[in-house]
Amino acid sequence: QLQLVESGGGLVQAGGSLRLSCAASGDTFSPYALGWFRQTPGKERELVAAISWIGGGTYDADSVKGRFTISRASAKNTLYLQMNSLKPEVTAVNYCAEYLDMYSGYVCYDSENYPLWGQGTQDAVSE
Numbered sequence: 001q002l003q004l005v006e007s008g009g010g011l012v013q014a015g016g017s018l019r020l021s022c023a024a025s026g027d028t029f030s031p032y033a034l035g036w037f038r039q040t041p042g043k044e045r046e047l048v049a050a051i052s053w054i055g056g057g058t059y060d061a062d063s064v065k066g067r068f069t070i071s072r073a074s075a076k077n078t079l080y081l082q083m084n085s086l087k088p089e090v091t092a093v094n095y096c097a098e099y100l101d102m103y104s105g106y107v108c109y110d111s112e113n114y115p116l117w118g119q120g121t122q123d124a125v126s127e
Helices: none
Strands: 003-007 010-013 018-025 033-039 046-052 058-060 068-073 078-083 089-099 121-126
Touching: 003 089, 018 033, 018 089, 033 068, 033 078, 046 068, 046 078, 058 068, 078 089
Parallel strands: 010 121
Antiparallel strands: 003 018, 018 078, 033 046, 033 089, 046 058, 068 078, 089 121
């Protein structure tokens, strides 16, 4: 059974950086795209970045543009999110998710359309 496992979260000071990883294992991994979602308490999961797995095209939300960078290592079946210039906020949980619909473009904001999710990795940014 295919699984996605995130890692790399933690506590960091404002302005600092974290690099998240999302490793796929357990079965054939052939996504059309992958997305990173970020969720803070009381809010919906928000798509912050997406990448076309084959073509490599990327998307960054306006809220993270210039600070977050999504990338992938296809040979390792691993997705990354480099987060720089982190802002102080309440704890957030970051999720990677697999997107399979190749007919609608690789950027999908609706979390309901992602069939497979990792368990999430938490980060907290202090003042």
